[in-house]
Amino acid sequence: MKRFLTPQGVIGFTLIVIIVAIGIFAPLIIPPDMATKMKMTMRLKPPSMGYPFGTDQLGRDIFFRVLLGAHTSLGIAGAAVAISVLIGLPLGIISGYARGAVDNVLMRIVDTLLSFPALLLALTISAMLGPSIPNTIIAIGIAFTPFLARIIRGEALRVSAMPYVEAARAAGTNDAAMIWRHILPNVLPLVIVQATISLAFAILAEAGLSFLGLGTQPPNSSWGLMIQASRDYLDVAPWTALAPGAAVALTVLALNMFGDVLRDVLDPRAQ
């Protein structure tokens, strides 16, 4: 608990609570037309009392769009990272623990996938599945898996070589118990840190897909979609990118701070 109560931990945690709360409650509180209502007379207005973050190219209120975009952005990124951890963690652990032929086969597949840029991979999958939010989640989730699996495999390999694993084997521990009691807890801190970093990249990946018309579909808003849409107006209306950009940056920062602290909190050595 002492570790958690560092400035970094408190700030990170508070920010995450606020951002997640916005993601969950904003769609319930804010009427959807607040963010989708177009007002051609109010196009590209700078921030003011009525429009704290300004308006976009269709005269929509950026403040509400950012608040509502949190839901889509965080939801997609969170679900996608969850998928990649769910696939990548067992894959990596089995590969690193079993070694030999299993490792070779799994890692060659992973290496092949890794040789494509993650975004290209997500793009391909997304294009195959068709544009929808669940498909975007699946696409990003799968695209992020190889990287995670590779890193986890390396860590599992390292942990498997530790004397306490050999000691447990000498004490008659079978493979399933070995993974559950000894490998997993020692690999988990790395997974947590990686997942928080991946979450940041996933928010950006969703933005990329949305830009290419494969992610979030207008008139729904997501931070990535907003950043991409602002591209044409950056010179006349920089605030259109500023608010969603700041939202992404703040989320990423909060996640990193929180991830670091979480890792320390979970480490019994640091208590």
Place this chain on the structure above:
Amino acid sequence: MTAATAMQPAEGRPIIKVSGLRVEFQTDDGMVAGVKDVSFEIQPGETLCVVGESGSGKSVTSLSILRLIEFGGGRIAAGSLEFARGSGEVIDLAKAEPDVMQGIRGNEIGMIFQEPMTSLNPVFTIERQLTDGLKRHRGLTGEDARGRALELLREVRIPEPERRLTQYPHELSGGMRQRIVIAMAMACRPRLLIADEPTTALDVTIQAEILGLIDRLKRENGMAVLFITHDMAVVAQMADRVVVMYRGDVVEEGPVRDIFEQPREAYTKALLAAVPKLGEMRDKPAPEPMRILGDETLRAAAPPPAICTRREPLLTVKNLTTRFPVKGGLMRRTVANVHAVEDVSFQLAKGATLSLVGESGCGKSTCGRSILRLVEAESGEIQLDGWNVRGLSRLDLRHARRDMQMVFQDPFASLNPYRRLLDQVAEPLVNFGLASGSELHDRVAHLFDRVELPRSFLRRFPHELSGGQRQRVAIARALAPNPKLIVADESVSALDVSVQAQVLNLLMELQADLGLSFLFISHDMAVVERVSHNVAVMYLGRIVEIGPRAAVFENPRHAYTRSLLDAVPIADPARRRPHDDRSFRPLSSPIFPVGAPVEPSSYDEVAPGHFVLRPLAAA
């Protein structure tokens, strides 16, 4: 601004005078003093040994003199470090400017680090590393620097110095690398040489050579030597004067003879008592517990382990051979084999201790792990109390492992940092279904009592314990399934000497009470002499000599056993052994090409139960 004051050099003036040194480290819990109040001085041509257990601040002291401590987060809070420079001026290193320090480090003060594997840069040749300091401090260039480098290699007596210059560190053996490190430290003829545990990572025969080398260089160059070690035996062999440190303070200081013969302080006495001395078990029929002095160990007069009267064998190993393939080439085919264990046979009686001794790479650990089938042997037979261990299926093997447990070397790595001690000690009981629920808790609690750990530790994590306490946990875990055999692989090597004595006594006590058999794997001849009933000496995968402890130690018949025993430093300054630092052994390798003919081991029985390997035709 320099704090230097010009002074005339005078005879009898110390090279370094440390007064009231205090070093602090900033941690999460505030300032912690690594060194509280340390003072000493070293005269030219004198070796001062700073000895202490881990955490005593001995390394912090040496790093402070070089002001390297600042790179490790430390700060010199008080005190002075007066160093007499070659020019005659005396400078306070504690206040010297960084650029002045750069001109002193590696130039007027040389440093030898513990780990020869990591203190050389793997991507540069030996020549590059040796000439670096010469170029910077002496302004030598090209051929001159090379010539001086060659001279240095000859001085540290490295064979074929011309060829060595073009080699990389990984091409050299550990002892050779440490010679290079010493040559680097000596490159600019330092006035003060700091050696921080320079032989701890080396084998005992190489240690003897390196100690001889440092001693000769000191005499030839009139250097002052600050020698840091935890090993009282090395102190006895090397020191002119000794500083004993404990928790950042100097406990006692004096000439080496006084420290060993009339120690004044209780801590020094306890430290000396805990050191086993080779040869002190002469004429004693059975192993004896270590002497322990000091407050916490009043019950130190542990009962001596029962003399082994029962002679039935528990473990019989016949012709055990374990080889590891060396893969190479494009197709990753096996191009050679490491013959880690080659045709090893021995018997271990119930309730007895057999020690496997030898230097690193001799196969003693692999032998122990092959018996537990943590590595798979290639051929041979292992009989453990009715189990044919090598013929067991995976399932049967798990059951057989109830009878044989292992205690590993590194107490920090052999416990899972993320599990509570209760769960870790309970693990074998859970695995074998021996206990559950409250019975499980009770049994683990009893095991904690048995290894003399408080029950409050049950809920703790490994990092909260000291090294010795962790090793007790590891012993408790090994004891949990009531094994008959415990393989102790260097189980006390990583521990401080006083803790080592306590753990050894615990092991002997357990043996007496529970009738355990120990396969005790160690490189430390003095410890082995203390604990063993029988001893097997291993060299290049084979047992070269095996027999009762007294026979092997008092009447060694194999040349290797003799050289090993000769090389062991003795913790008695009256019994110094001058070592010739030239005694190079040819580098023997246990790597053989695939299908190379291998001779079986055959032995001569020189006395009842005392066997010596016949010379191999190929060797």
